[in-house]
Amino acid sequence: AQTVTQSQPEMSVQEAETVTLSCTYDTSESDYYLFWYKQPPSRQMILVIRQEAYKQQNATENRFSVNFQKAAKSFSLKISDSQLGDAAMYFCAYLHYQETSGSRLTFGEGTQLTVNP
Amino acid sequence: AAGVIQSPRHLIKEKRETATLKCYPIPRHDTVYWYQQGPGQDPQFLISFYEKMQSDKGSIPDRFSAQQFSDYHSELNMSSLELGDSALYFCASSLVTQETQYFGPGTRLLVL
Numbered sequence: 001a002q003t004v005t006q007s008q009p010e011m012s013v014q015e016a017e018t019v020t021l022s023c024t025y026d027t028s029e030s031d032y033y034l035f036w037y038k039q040p041p042s043r044q045m046i047l048v049i050r051q052e053a054y055k056q057q058n059a060t061e062n063r064f065s066v067n068f069q070k071a072a073k074s075f076s077l078k079i080s081d082s083q084l085g086d087a088a089m090y091f092c093a094y095l096h097y098q099e100t101s102g103s104r105l106t107f108g109e110g111t112q113l114t115v116n117p
Numbered sequence: 118a119a120g121v122i123q124s125p126r127h128l129i130k131e132k133r134e135t136a137t138l139k140c141y142p143i144p145r146h147d148t149v150y151w152y153q154q155g156p157g158q159d160p161q162f163l164i165s166f167y168e169k170m171q172s173d174k175g176s177i178p179d180r181f182s183a184q185q186f187s188d189y190h191s192e193l194n195m196s197s198l199e200l201g202d203s204a205l206y207f208c209a210s211s212l213v214t215q216e217t218q219y220f221g222p223g224t225r226l227l228v229l
Contacts, residue, residue, distance in 0.1 A: 033216045033217075035217075037220075042222075043154075043205055043222075043223055043225075044220070044222050044223070045160070045207060045209075045220035045223075046220075047217065047219070047220075050216075050217060091159055091160070095216055095218075097216045103173075103216065104150065104162040104165060104173055104175060105150075105152075105160070105162065105209075105218060106162070107159035107160050107161075108159060109158075109159055110159055
């Protein structure tokens with residue numbers, strides 16, 4: 001079974017600074033997807049960024065980027081120019097895609113990010 | 118853009134009662150997933166449906182059942198509710214041909 005580990009239960013960053021959230025995973029599959037979801041106090045699950053394992057290029061979405069190290073099974077999220085609205089719980093998630101039936105997400109334990117003004 | 122709709126948003130039940138949670142996927146999405154998030158925990162996969170058939174099953178108690186209807190909406194039925202069932206229940210939808218799941222706002226269930 002796949003497992004996802006986030007070793008930082010809490011992180012804090014100053015507004016306008018950069019912060020990196022860590023995630024490692026374990027899988028025997030070669031083709032899979034990785035995601036970062038954000039859960040603000042409203043508890044809505046919001047997709048931040050996704051990475052296809054077969055792509056070597058790291059994904060970026062505006063201020064959010066990832067450092068995907070497939071051999072090390074590491075998938076970290078970098079938030080640049082942090083804003084107060086970035087404060088949330090961040091979940092790393094793994095998915096082994098199965099086209100004919102859909103695929104479950106496996107989540108890490110989450111990292112609570114605080115942004116200090 | 119249309120999002121996943123869940124109803125009700127909040128639900129309070131007594132122990133041993135039953136509850137029904139509804140999920141309306143994004144239009145044209147054919148796959149629905151249910152997740153349970155306990156207090157201070159990460160979401161746990163319960164069950165999924167593709168084209169009205171159960172496609173995958175996770176850690177869903179036998180007291181729970183679910184189905185997907187012809188209009189692709191899904192319902193999660195929960196019977197003999199226990200205190201431990203108090204949680205946030207998410208529905209997510211996707212196209213089976215795509216890997217990204219989009220989450221609804223969740224239903225907060227409190228069992229007293």
